[in-house]
Amino acid sequence: MKKELANHTMTEQILSLNAGRKVQPGDIVTVKVDLVYAHDGTAPLVISAIKDEIGLERFEPKTSVAFFIDHVAPASTVNAAEVHRKMRLLAKNNGINLYDVGRGICHQVAPEEGLVRPGYVVFGADSHTTTLGAFSSFATGVGSTDAVVAMLLGKNWLKVPEPVKIKFEGSIQKGVMGKDIALHLVGLFRAGSMTGKSLEFDNVDSISIDSRMTITNMATEVDADAAIMPTDKKLLNYYKFELGMEVEHITPGPRAEYADTVIVELNNLEPLVSAPPNVDNVHAVTEYEGVEVDQVFIGSCTNGRLEDLEIAARILNGKKVKTRCIVIPASIRVYQKALSMGIIDVLIKAGCVVGPPTCGPCVGAHLGLLASGETALSTSNRNFPGRMGHKDSKVFLASPATAAATAINGKITDPRGYL
């Protein structure tokens, strides 16, 4: 079938191979699911569905299953501790890989562990599962029950989305990051515009793997089913040198048909912010320069990677932050690399608080919530009212470069003057 599919989009190729027949956009199909995961926010309903609704104490997962303890890790409440205990027990009894407190955020750890490969269909019980599309997979966010179905059956149903092509031209300028590309796309398309569609990226050579993950991460903010980057030399090298793995190539055929093609000029892009109260309220950082902030957060599955901490350290080197600045690496591997490169030392000397690998304050659960009337600038992915604390607190979203420059001044700052 591979040959037959050579002229199709990556979406059609991956879903056809996993459905065992040629599929097209709009089809409702059952596909083999290669990886399923849940975390301590979504696992409670996974566990209650398996144990209470179905009545299984033990089961044999029909595919690769992973649990991540990342959202409230280490536990900040007894309730969270109970959930963690149940996750460990279910994992132990049923041969599920468990990545415990301190290992890091699911979307960062899954690729670090080689759990995702080009051509995989991934059902992750977290909306930001689209992140894994940076590894040429069809990775889609689902709820707990969908994850249970995929675990028990090794398959689940979906409606084949309509692929939309996003072609990059040129390359980003100094002080502009993958996050700015992601925010640009969210501002361009707007929330909810891509329901039933998959994004396929073209000409990604100039974009780092870390940045690719930031871009695919935020595809869920426009409600795309998946966001797929092609397999190129950079990705093959990542698998070869980071993981010692040889992998399949997934690239679109030359005559692949798209519902729409959007060209993004990277040369013209400038640092952006998403202003409260919605993610798609995207503006140039210059429009908000001078807005005072009470807290800066650098981390999350969107921007807690090595290149993110590295640029923050470059900007903060030898400086002092004027506002509280919380830095949380997305995984322990990122943390260790940052330590060995001296990045953590620079950040601590600048006055940052460095936390253990976890989702942190992004979801409003722990490690830096906002009081009423407070404003944060965060490198995370959502700024809905009350997302990071009190309902009357505000969140601006921006890149780690903008976050670091903002921390120095205690007010929103264009990072280009610091690089």
Place this chain on the structure above:
Amino acid sequence: MTVENYVIRGRVWKLGDNITTDHIISGKHKFAFIDDVNKMLPYLFEEVIPGFINKVSPGDVIVAGSNFGIGSSREQAPRLIKLSGISAIVAKNFARIFYRNSINIGLPLIEARVIPDITDNGDILTIDLKKSIVINETKNVIEQVKPFPQLVLNILLNGGIINLLKNKGLDAV
């Protein structure tokens, strides 16, 4: 009144566009009571309709605008809505994960073009799932909506995907 009869009739709670999963149940309350969905109920729609859980009656329906349920994959959002007694949601469109989550637990979601525009709080709505029609009895407006795909209808009529698998076996999906 029940999905089994294919007909739902209820009083309307009217909401606007872009109701996110954070509006339905915020992350901070979700994680505070992460081990027990029932304990999150007092915080359902906390900032949108204060005191909602004390005002809603079993069988009521929600009518909303565009992008209902955007944001997180948290299945607690539709589960809490269902637990509160809401029998269906009619909106211009739904976020994908919220849509799947709701269908999977047997909460019918109906996409309609006209009804969201002409419906007010407190109107009486009738929804016929099999005939794919929504009637605003108060305004005397009938809208024909897109029929559910067969698989989705099967899931709803079985009261959710877990029940479907229990009733029809593992090949039902």
